[in-house]
Amino acid sequence: MLRITENDGKDLREFHKVCPQAKEIGFGRLFRSPSLFEDVIKSILLCNCTWGRTLKMAEALCELQFDITQNNLGRRGVKRKLMFPKEREDGSVVKMLGNFPNAREIGDLDESYFMKRMSPLLGYRAKHIYKMAKDIHNSGTLSIVMRELEEASEKRLDGNVGILRKQSRKIESIATV
Template sequence: MVHPHGHFRIEAWTDADYAGNLQSSTFNLEKAVCSHGFFMMAPNHWDSSTKVLRRPFRLSSDSRTTIIVHIYQHSSNSSVLHVQVDTTLPMSSHDQKALLAQVARMLRISEKDEREITSFHDIHSEAKSIGFGRIFRSPNLFEDIVKCILLCNCGWDRTLAMVKSLCDFQKSFSKTPLKRSKKRQANKCDEKHLRSGDFPTWEELASVDVEFLKKQCNLGYRADTIITLAKLIKGGQLCLENFEEDKDFDGMRKKLECIKGIGVFVSDYVLTCIGDYQRVPADTETIRHITEIWKYYEEEFGNLSTLSPDSYRMVTGSTTNKGKRKR
């Protein structure tokens, strides 16, 4: 049920991809979000004390307008996933449907995802016991691709800084957000971590000068790759929607790897975001995970879902003498 004014809540997923409630599924919001490092990247903000995921989303009726959305689940076995929007203005049914589709994509809530995770848990009982299986991703594929590019040839702290810089830069494109509800004013934590912009769209980046972006966001050679990607989408040579709908994995891999700056690691990582798990993206950090590094992280830092965002840059070997990851 969706309440169309003020804050609205999802009491059951009833879109084309998933029907029914969450009670009989494997879904747990905290585990779905915090079992993958992308949740630490701007503009995502995971509140470890309240177990709420917050971030800006775009309106489908006006992509320049962003709204802050709060996503939460009252308990791990609750059949209700709540999505609250900070606005007192009504949202059209089209905007509501598009917003829920973005949330479902991020959290992998669909019948297909449920089948795949159930099959995975049948094979790997340990993954089932810890609730591991969903790979947290972005509301759209373009954001996933750019974030994968920003993982390359640098430490985790540098990746986080570059992503944050892009979100700060995006504010120059956006309109004033919708009026916020007086009933839910942002607290100090919200203000600190949500005052940046949304992640830029390909439409926004396609018009940006490469050298300006390099200087503005300190992206180095990655700026060339990102602008090239955006311009290919604008020119029609790449259609990300078709890739996700048709699942043309081989075709997408070939087109991505033709772009200077995108190699096997990035293309494999991107393909996992749309459901191709035949080639697992592996780098030196992946190998560290395979050798129980995730357990080490939690022994060293505690449960990752309880970390303060200020500590995210410390997670991975980026603060050790191994510094940079090789790809």
């Protein structure tokens, strides 16, 4: 999802005036996730690994989300049916992926199921991701901290990342990764 503030848009237009070649190739547009939760989880996935590994972990979470929504994974994580891989009319097989899961979808899963399925893929990150999702899903407090953090990130900080760092340290799952 593309999310640019008015100030970002103004800065981008000014930059494109100075460097028209950048405008021609579409340089300078920023992509962010639809939620701060997704941004934080993707940042956790980037820790201590290659880009390829990060993509595989994100794909695994999307597969989990597909299972959650299409296969009726219940609170215990028991599958009723498996929907992928799916065969096309031409005989080729396509792997179905879901969207990136939100905190509710992960938080609703049984911890032992999530850890058994995701630990081999996410490593040490699995427990932090599950804890954050569960905390956000079950507690209004962490949701408020996440909202405050998102609001702070949208304000112009003029290079002062200390405010964001201080607020993000309030969230145990971020502070310990």
